[in-house]
Amino acid sequence: MQLHLRTYVGQDYLQVFNAFDEQLFRKLSPPYPKLKLLRFDGSAPDDVVDVELQAGFKSFRWTSLIVDRKVTDTEAYFVDEGQQLPPPLRLWHHKHLITKNGSGAIIHDIITYSTGHRALDLLLYPFMKAAFGMRGPVYRREFGKV
Numbered sequence: 001m002q003l004h005l006r007t008y009v010g011q012d013y014l015q016v017f018n019a020f021d022e023q024l025f026r027k028l029s030p031p032y033p034k035l036k037l038l039r040f041d042g043s044a045p046d047d048v049v050d051v052e053l054q055a056g057f058k059s060f061r062w063t064s065l066i067v068d069r070k071v072t073d074t075e076a077y078f079v080d081e082g083q084q085l086p087p088p089l090r091l092w093h094h095k096h097l098i099t100k101n102g103s104g105a106i107i108h109d110i111i112t113y114s115t116g117h118r119a120l121d122l123l124l125y126p127f128m129k130a131a132f133g134m135r136g137p138v139y140r141r142e143f144g145k146v
Helices: 013-018 022-028 118-133 135-143
Strands: 002-009 034-040 048-055 058-071 075-084 091-101 104-114
Touching: 002 118, 002 135, 013 075, 013 091, 013 104, 022 034, 022 135, 104 118, 104 135, 118 135
Parallel strands: none
Antiparallel strands: 002 104, 034 048, 048 058, 058 075, 075 091, 091 104
């Protein structure tokens, strides 16, 4: 299942791309489940981001590996892939793409996920869209409205 969210912001795409650090990661974390950041190396290939999702009495590890990163004259991106995922996820691929848009930029969250069951993927879609849709206001607050 794929989800592609776009947020238009006022800053240059390279400024936005270079701001993807631990501080921004913490600001982008959803209110639930609560995230405990265990490790944040950055957004270069072979960097690791490791969190513990705290959902009431239960917690789950989510570890992602940065597998790709590229910067061109018109866009910049990095890709994280899930290595250890909370149930029911079995596959996670998240491309953080920032494209040039005049004097501003477009932040693309392109997420491919799978539980191994199409029906469950469809049931999770509204939750994924809501959880990652909450990033839009944070992006606009951090990088300016268009």
